[in-house]
Amino acid sequence: MQIRVIKADGQIEPYLHTKVLGTFHNALALVGDATLFAAEQMAEAVTYYLYRQKPNDAITADEIHLMIESVLSATGFAHAAEALNRHRLMRRLKRRRIEVLGDITDDAQAVAWNKSHLAASLVRKHAIDALTARAVAASVEEKVLAMNVARLRKSLLRQLILNDLESFLDARRQLETSAV
Known part of the structure; x- marks a missing residue:
């Protein structure tokens, strides 16, 4: 239930x-x-x-x-x-105010912040389950909101994502090995 x-x-x-x-x-x-x-x-x-x-x-x-x-x-x-x-x-x-910009050499248009798109991208690119992806996306969003920026470069966003993804996956591995 x-x-x-x-x-x-x-x-x-x-x-x-x-x-x-x-x-x-x-x-x-x-x-x-x-x-x-x-x-x-x-x-x-x-x-x-x-x-x-x-x-x-x-x-x-x-x-x-x-x-x-x-x-x-x-x-x-x-x-x-x-x-x-x-x-x-x-x-x-704050969420509505944030724009994600391409890298300096990138001519792409700025896009609005969207945690759901970030989570979906994590599922696609890193083959993780949707709940873990949402948790990572939420963690990244907390950091972005705390930075209080209106414009965020993709390169910084990638670093935040990789850092949190690595932390979540390490924690999962530790839990799995301690359960065995």
């Missing part, structure tokens, strides 16, 4: 309780209420509700986000819900 999450870009991935827990914890941390116990309790409530209401169904990431905001507001953390919403909107604005 697995709930599927429809991401904003249309991609589908399995529901992960840990992502909901992380979102609650981050929302509380944004306003200085970083209590892991409260985040765990709220995440448990959302996960329980989802598995009771939609055990074999799909739900959008936006619906999950609205549930998280509702739970925060209903439990006395409305300020954390507002901070989470502001944070989400700022990330969306």
Whole structure:
């Protein structure tokens, strides 16, 4: 019994309780209420509700986000819900602002940042599974957003991708060898 999450870009991935827990914890941390116990309790409530209401169904990431905001507001953390919403909107604005440029010798047009295209490219070029590709793409996106740049050269993007891909694959190999 697995709930599927429809991401904003249309991609589908399995529901992960840990992502909901992380979102609650981050929302509380944004306003200085970083209590892991409260985040765990709220995440448990959302996960329980989802598995009771939609055990074999799909739900959008936006619906999950609205549930998280509702739970925060209903439990006395409305300020954390507002901070989470502001944070989400700022990330969306930052993403839309980023252009990926060709290398200096390249005459290609700038293209808008797109994490989904990056993940699809990783699957094609490096023959990795879609979930690992999305994790690598998300990790790269975090670095790009933290750099706070509006224009990003492909050469720098390639280096970020290769670094994170290598780290993820090394971690996977270590887990596989320790499990044997």
